[in-house]
Amino acid sequence: MDRSREIFVCLLSAMALLVFSVVFLLAEDETVIGSYMVGGAVLLWIMVRMGVYEKVITAVSHHERLWASLVFIAALILLFFFRDNHYCLFLVGTIFCYTIAVLGLNVQLGYTGVINFSAASFFGVGGYTAGMLLNQGLVPPFAAFILGGVMAGLVGCVLLLPVLRTSGHYSALVTMAFALLFNVFLEVNESFGGPQGIAVPSFSLFGVDFGSDVEWGSITGSFYLRYDLFILVFLAIVFIMVRRVERSWMGLAMDAVRLDETASACFGINIVRWKVTAFTMGNVLMGMAGALYAMMLAYISPANFTFSDSLLFLSILLLGGMGNCWGVLLATSIMVVLPEKLQFIQEYRYLLYSLLVLLMIVYRPMGLLPRRTRVVTSEDVA
Amino acid sequence: MSLLSCTGLTMRFGGLAALNKLDVHVEEGDVIGLVGPNGSGKTTFFNVLTGIYTPSEGRIVFDGQDITAKTPQEICRAGIARTFQRSRLCLELTVFDNVMMGNSKNLNLGFWHNVIRRKAFFQECRDDEARIRLMLKALNPTLADKIRKPVGELSMIDRRRVEICRALTGRPRLLLLDEPSAGMTQDETRQLMDELVAMEFEGNRPSIILIEHEMSVIKRISTRCIVLNFGRKLCEGSYDEVTSNPVVQQAYLGTEVV
Structure with missing residues (x-):
């Protein structure tokens, strides 16, 4: 395909995605939601079978910068469209926060192969740190947001020793144990609000309180709009950073550690250094995302950060495609929105959800967007 | 002074001495062609040299450094690189x-250099790609x-x-080099060795220790041979000396039955 056609494909698919997201988020009637889902799945299936899907992805990957800007603009349009819809804005904000957290998990597991079954716990560490600090009035909200990440990184250091000394299943068990312990710790600890949780004051930046509704000239909107915009900008920064890490010598070292520790060691790659770097980097991202999420939610409890949430984060990564940042964004959107839209089938939605995961493992084991071969020297990089 | 000198190198796995008081000087x-029957400790020697195993006894000095x-x-x-018997790419x-990956010891792995200010990084990328292209071209x-x-x-x-x-x-x-001919036909092996011999090594040719079963390869490129058996050095010398040595023939072919 020539250049102009590829750019046209990028534009077209960004617009299609935007329209589909708006329509899907607006749908409330169960038959309509059901038909959108079936329609979307059938369309995707046809595209995969006809080879169009692969072509579109190739076209997009050739113009990643353009595509990234298009997605950013599409997100802005989406936010503007839903400016007074609390519920949809909250969903979009949740998607953004989760995406940041899963990008952190992607650095750990997707790049470096460090397994982490306690992603939601680090998410929670960030949230609780921000909440406690703000409740005490110790620091301004922006500092609480940063410190949420720092704290998650520090708590991660406690886990470092067992994680580094074990590998594979054992390492997974260590982090599982941590996830369960973290939850129990929060539930029994009265100073952290116990099972009821704590209220979290709203975020503010340059004297603008994020807790009040938006009034910008003639534009009025939900207070979630400010959160979403701020989180979107932060997400964009994180996304570019994580993507750059991948296409750098750091990413190369991380890949080498994941793929072959012995060979890496024989070529002078310090395995411990890269595992620690990836683990801490991921945890800090999760913590910062958690802090923002807590402030947006205004109220957090241990039930927000359970082991099954950690599993959700992991399944997002698997669904999207290990190591692929775009896959993370796509899969988070699906995994956050679907359960919300499927409330009408009540608890059966978990059945559907498991079915989806099973189908994925059978038919697309590498995820919706498998990671592409990294070409470090390519210069069209975000 | 030798580039590499191993003295009294011993590697025990439980009761088995995979290397037994081995002295090697390079x-x-x-x-150097390192030969010996299967299980004679050749790969173990490489693994000990490269630090994958810590030797039970003995000393390794490389370039004046313990x-x-x-x-x-x-x-x-310190300057030792290896290949693996079973490809580890x-x-x-x-x-x-x-x-x-093999050059990672020379790379700038800092966050600033890799993620924030990428200009120098891209320059490095282009230079390295050109260099590696030349190197690959020199080989094939x-x-x-x-x-x-x-x-x-x-x-x-x-x-x-x-x-x-x-x-x-x-x-x-x-x-x-740990058995570079493994998994290849004789023609391919010959071709690879041709390429290796013709290689310029960017002006600084390294010393080589080569493990090989294909004796024609050893004959062609080695300056000296060392024969191992049961972790001990059987003998050392030029290719002709080693192959005509009755002890070596016995180790490889067994004792003559009269």
Whole structure:
């Protein structure tokens, strides 16, 4: 395909995605939601079978910068469209926060192969740190947001020793144990609000309180709009950073550690250094995302950060495609929105959800967007 | 002074001595053929040299520096590089990535350099790609065009070439080749050795220790041979001396039954 056609494909698919997201988020009637889902799945299936899907992805990957800007603009349009819809804005904000957290998990597991079954716990560490600090009035909200990440990184250091000394299943068990312990710790600890949780004051930046509704000239909107915009900008920064890490010598070292520790060691790659770097980097991202999420939610409890949430984060990564940042964004959107839209089938939605995961493992084991071969020297990089 | 001198090197796994009081000295410019029956401790010797195993006894001095209990990373930095008997390339990474892996001790791995200010990084990328292209070309002209392909798509002989380039790209002083002919036909092996002999090594040719079962290869490129059996050194000398030695013939072919 020539250049102009590829750019046209990028534009077209960004617009299609935007329209589909708006329509899907607006749908409330169960038959309509059901038909959108079936329609979307059938369309995707046809595209995969006809080879169009692969072509579109190739076209997009050739113009990643353009595509990234298009997605950013599409997100802005989406936010503007839903400016007074609390519920949809909250969903979009949740998607953004989760995406940041899963990008952190992607650095750990997707790049470096460090397994982490306690992603939601680090998410929670960030949230609780921000909440406690703000409740005490110790620091301004922006500092609480940063410190949420720092704290998650520090708590991660406690886990470092067992994680580094074990590998594979054992390492997974260590982090599982941590996830369960973290939850129990929060539930029994009265100073952290116990099972009821704590209220979290709203975020503010340059004297603008994020807790009040938006009034910008003639534009009025939900207070979630400010959160979403701020989180979107932060997400964009994180996304570019994580993507750059991948296409750098750091990413190369991380890949080498994941793929072959012995060979890496024989070529002078310090395995411990890269595992620690990836683990801490991921945890800090999760913590910062958690802090923002807590402030947006205004109220957090241990039930927000359970082991099954950690599993959700992991399944997002698997669904999207290990190591692929775009896959993370796509899969988070699906995994956050679907359960919300499927409330009408009540608890059966978990059945559907498991079915989806099973189908994925059978038919697309590498995820919706498998990671592409990294070409470090390519210069069209975000 | 020797480039590498191992004295009384012993490696025990439980009751088994895979290496038994081994003395090996390598001079600058040597190409040493390391031969011996299966299980005689050749690969163990490489693993001990590169720090994968810590020897039970003995001392390894490389370039005046004691590297006996050092980690693989430190030994790599000291200037020893190796290939593996069973190819240990990362199949899903490109040829470029795999070769650069061997150069990682020389790379700037800082966050600022890699993620924030990328200008110098891209310059490095271009320079390194050009350098590796030349190196691949020197080994085999067709390989240079595959530099952005994943290694998993390459043939066995190309993978061997990539492995050798990976070991050479960090400009080692000592190169350990662990059976480069494994998994290849005789013609391919001959071709690979032709390429290796013709290689310029960017002006600084490393000393080489080569493990090989293919005796024609040893005959062709080695300056000296060492024969191992049951972790001991049976004998040492030129190819002709070693092959005519009755002890070696006995180890390989067994005792003559009269």
